[in-house]
Amino acid sequence: MLNFLNFRLNKTFLIFLVFLVVIAIWKPIPLIYGLQRGGLYSLIGLPLALILGIVGILNLAHGDFLTLGLYIGYIFFTQLGLDPLISVFPLFILMFLLAIGIYQISIKYVLKAGELNQLLLTFGISMVIIELIKIIWTTRPRNIYTPYASSSITIANFSIGIYEFIYPIVAIGVLVFLQLFLKKTLLGQATRAVGQNPKGAEIVGIDTNKVYLIVFAIAFGIIGIAAGIMLPRTSIFPLSGNAYTLKAFALAAMAGLGNLNGILIGGITLGVVEAVVQSIPGYSGWSDLVFFGVLIIVILIRAYRGSES
Amino acid sequence: MKKILTPLIAVIATGLLIFLPFYTGAYFLHVVMTILIYMTLSLSWDMMLRTGQLSFGVAGFFGVGAYVSIVSFSNFGINPIFSIFLAGGFIALIALALGFVVLKLRGIYFAITTLALTTVFSVIIRNTPRLTGGASGKVIPNVIFQGDSSKIYWLILALALSTILISEIFSRTRVHFAINSIRTDEVVAKSTGINIFKYLIIIFIITAAIQGVTGAVYSQQYGFVSPETTFSLDFLLLPMAMALVGGIYSTWGPVIGAIVLGFASEYLKLIMPYGHLIIYGIIIILIILFLPKGIFGSLKSKIQSSK
DSSP: OGGGGTOOOOHHHHHHHHHHHHHHHHOHHHHHHHHHHHHHHHHHHHHHHHHHHHTOOOOTTHHHHHHHHHHHHHHHHHHHOOOHHHHHHHHHHHHHHHHHHHIIIIIHHHTTSOHHHHHHHHHHHHHHHHHHHHHHHOSOOBOOOOGGGGOEEEETTEEEESGGGHHHHHHHHHHHHHHHHHHHSHHHHHHHHHHHOHHHHHHTTOOHHHHHHHHHHHHHHHHHHHHHHHGGGOOBOTTTTHHHHHHHHHHHHHHOTTOHHHHHHHHHHHHHHHHHHHHSTTOGGGGHHHHHHHHHHHHHHHHHHHHHO | OHHHHHHHHHHHHHHHHHTGGGTSOHHHHHHHHHHHHHHHHHHHHHHHHTTTOOOOOHHHHHHHHHHHHHHHHHHHOOOHHHHHHHHHHHHHHHHHHHHHHHTTOOHHHHHHHHHHHHHHHHHHHHTOHHHHOGGGOEEOSSOGGGGOHHHHHHHHHHHHHHHHHHHHHHHHSHHHHHHHHHHHOHHHHHHTTOOHHHHHHHHHHHHHHHHHHHHHHHHHHHTEEOHHHHTOTHHHHHHHHHHHHHOSSSSHHHHHHHHHHHHHHHHHHHHOOSSTHHHHHHHHHHHHHHOTTHHHHHHHHHHHHHO
């Protein structure tokens, strides 16, 4: 039944399972924290990996769009009294449309312009979003309160939030949806073809421009979902999402372009390692290095492998 | 005609700049100093870019340089001027060690790794509070030259002029041809026998050291470092915007860009105290979309095509 997910019992997956079991015996509480956090990383990493793998553009404004989604969700909550979990639907649609707009007025023109221009363009977009948010909402952090988000259970003196389990669940849901879309629909198959060989796809009559547009729109829609889900447990300020850009890229680089299942495995692994480092007294500040350490190591290993061949 | 004119303008401009403190007020001098600091960063970023490597490590090297200078001065009592050189040397060593590893990377991987390095540096500094003051930063009791703004200005001017000089030397010697060939076609460059890696690492070390020294001078000017402000992405974004506006792959592009955007930003700050950075973002986007060669690059190709 899980065949379409490609979750075959390969080596990576087995190592991943062994890793989880070892951590479960050694540090069960950080494992749970890590699973929750890793789910969130995966959820945010998936859309970035989708754009990077298929369109080939690294969107440096990724996290800032997440921040934008958080603020829009905040407005839905305060002005319309919309529950964050329901606001996921309008957020999806809003971000979908926003992506179409941004693609049409800017991204479209740098597709063939080389990596430097693409990176700088998305960097510029990121700057504009952050500054716009600062002008409209100031830098004051905001929070929303929903009764269900603060429920928790207590195991052996540790209290664990229940709400956060939604992150891995939604991440898996989004992954299943994406895999079904890519494998079962005609448009999805065209998308995969473009991802593998844009020129070839164009020759057989696929409208690459349309595919890129749709990939952007879907990815942004997922960012909208992530924003809605994060809302009850996140402090909202202009740089809320910013920290996730590099982390999402770290995941994409780790998993390898186009490997969406790898994002889930990688995200949870890094989330767990981070939680374990944080649980060591006196060294919690160093947990930020986990992601970047892994990012640099993985990129280097890939680069050296690439140069050998 | 052109051969005499260009050095003449350069000499006159340098002379005017050296005597500037005698003619202007403190505010204008301060604006010029800020512009020169960003100009140095912008130029050093562009020098690396000329090899085809997009470095996002500017803010990181700037920040570490600032910390080395302040820490060596306040913890070990090293003379401030010497601490600036120490910062340059320290960053050069870091760049040498890192260069062997990261310069094997190309394209987005190099860019992202250098961006991640900035975060790594700031995490390390945040977590070694005994040495660096941790998250709250470090203040030194007195700034360099007892706060004599003319002397600080000359120091910054000397740094900016040396950077311009280094950039010009690069563009006039064989290094220039090596760099350009690496950027345009690495495979061809390799096959003509150019030792790509040697040139890449030399330029990486020099530009990183310049960024470190700039950070050291900046921190001595204000007498203060903290993880938030010293590793601010502003020290990456604004220099990049300046180089883009002026025109990348040249000495004069970043210089022109720094002057234009520097004065523009001062003006914007006055009329729009909050969120003036949004203009920078919009400028970057518009330049990428409509004027990819920048002011200097576009002017140059216009002159060349009219000949």
